[in-house]
Amino acid sequence: MNPMYAAEPFKIKVVEPIKMTTRAERAQYLQEAGYNTFLLRSDQCYIDLLTDSGTTAMSDYQWAGMMLGDEAYAGSKNFIHLQEVVREYYGFKHIVPTHQGRGAENLLSRLCIKPGDTVPGNMYFTTTRAHQELNGAQFVDIIIDEAHDSQAEVPFKGNVDLAKLQKLIDEVGAERIPYVCVAVTVNLAGGQPVSMANLRAVKQLCSQHGIPVMFDATRCVENAYFIQEREDGYAGKTIRAILKEMMSHAxxxxxxxxxDCLVNIGGFLCMNDDELYQRATELVVLFEGMPSYGGLAGRDMEAMARGIEESVDQHYISHRVGQCRYLADQLEAAGIPIVKPVGGHAVFLDARAFLDHLPQDEFPAQTLAAQLYLESGVRSMERGIVSAGRNQETGDHHRPKLELVRLTIPRRVYTYAHLDVVARACKDLYARRREIQGMKMVYEPKFLRFFTARFEPLPAPVAAERTEPALAHA
Structure with a gap:
């Protein structure tokens, strides 16, 4: 094993059998699922790289904590433990548990946004933007331009463009910006990190205008690892210390x-403002539950508290990022276009370049995800025009510059041998990529369409007669 790929820092104690299906079976499953990998059943998938959300293998330490669940309706001792851990590792004064991250996004949006507001962010995320827009705000992307270029080798492609942020403040006024949303890392840019220097500068600029900074901290430990690895002055610091410093800028x-909390369910909203916390405790009872459980069982809060402790272990996070690089290096060696540099939770195939004969309106990323499953039983996820949704004013598709397929690696679940299978499947598919036809959407829900939309392959003659050019990368 190449020393740059850390060996698994764990022993396997429990196993879950998986099985390979036939190509004929997968063709049937795909058709029944409307060619949407979200609608496949898990037992129809050989290697499931749909998401790293809730798919973590928990440790024996976490499972032991599950047996200590205090299921009191109010004032659970597990909530007290979770509160203590969040304060110790993240540094925020208040925590409101939620059933998962979008519960926290819902609370934050309802608490802070007024119709007509503008919420800047370093690239959108699907559920985050949906909650912001449903509460009357407009999302504005303020990420650096390089983040929209899959081949730009920039160490911190998730950085906020401070000039864009200042320009937006000047245009709409600080009073119409309820908060700046900074994702650490940036999922839809390929899991790209934000530097400590940029986080510090964003906080300083926002403080000058009285604008709060709220992190989407979903993959904050991975962001801390990249700071440790890439930013001057942090190589000798622990992940735990870097994480705490990051959070001090929000x-x-x-x-x-x-x-990054290493559990199968759960989330929370944090803040330092006492008045905002009071309002959050009033609102959470409508959507989640009591402020001391927020839709979670006591055992889930205990597992999350222990997961936070484990997440900052250097051996764990080195292996985590190493698995992504292991897969990426195989694909890159085969000439397969991927997002560079490789992020911390997934390898992103550049579907525009992979299927460069398909225009974006024929959903190349959705097509590629479906074809990868058909080829191998490997389930992945579209992150392109389907995920971007529609412009609320014009009704037309949002057309992101990045049209990607995400090969998302669950934490502590698969071995390097599983990733070898994924790499071989991608290579085989790339070799016959010119045979692949695009798709059309035949069912579209009103919100977050990528979850439940359905598609059909375009017949080969239609694609062969197509005359319009594929959209350019720019």
């Missing part, structure tokens, strides 16, 4: 505990 955060 006024609060939303957290999906299903990622």
């Amino acid at each position: 006024d609060g955060c939303t957290m999906s505990g299903k990622k």
Whole structure:
């Protein structure tokens, strides 16, 4: 094993059998699922790289904590433990548990946004933007331009463009910006991190205008690892110390505990403002539950508290990022286009370049995800025009510059041998990519369409007669 790929820092104690299906079976499953990988059943998938959200393998330490669940309706001792851990590792004064991250996004949006507001962010995320827009705000992307270029080798592609942020403040007024949303890391840019220097500068600029900074902290530990690895002055610091310093540059955060907190369900909203916390405790009872459980069982809060402790272990996070690089290096060696540099939770195939004969309106990323499953039983996720949704004013598709397929690696679940299978499948598919036809959407829900939309393959003659050019990368 190449020393740059850390060996698994754990022993396997419990196993779950998986099985390979036939190509004929997968063709049937795909058709029944409307060619949407979200609508496949898990037992129809050989290697499931749909998401790293809630798919973590928990440790024996976490499972032991589950047996100590205090299921009191109010004042659970597990909530007290979770509160203590969040304060110790993240530094925020208040925590409101939620059933998962989008519960926290819902609370934050309802608490802070007024119709006509503008919420800047370093690239959108699907559920985050949906909650912001449903509460009357407009999302504005303020990420650096390089983040929209899959091939730009920039160490911190998730950085906020401070000039864009200042320009937006000047245009709409600080009073119409309820908060700046900073994702650490940036999922839809390929899991790209934000530097400590940029976080510090964003906080300083926002403080000058009285604008709060709220992190989407879902993958904050991965962001801390990249700071340790890439930013001057942090190589000798622990992940735990870097994480705490990162959070000091925010006024609060939303957290999906299903990622870097290493649990299968749960999340929370954090803040330092006493008045905002009081309002949050009033609102959470309408949507989640009591402020001391927020839709979670006591055992889930205990597992999350222990997961936070484990997440900052250097051996764990080195292996976590190493698995992504292991897969990426195989794909890159085969000439397969991927997002560079590789992020911390997934490898992103550049579907525009992979299927460069398909225009974006034929859903190349959705097509590629479906074809990868058909080829191998590997389930992945579209992150392109389907995920971007529609412009609320014009009704037309949002057309992101990045048209990606996410190969998302669950935490502590698969071995390097499983990733070898994924790499071989991608290579085989790339070799016959010119045979692949695009798709059309035949059912579209009103919100978050990528979850439940349905598609059909375009017949080969239609695609062969197509005359319009594929959209350019720019």
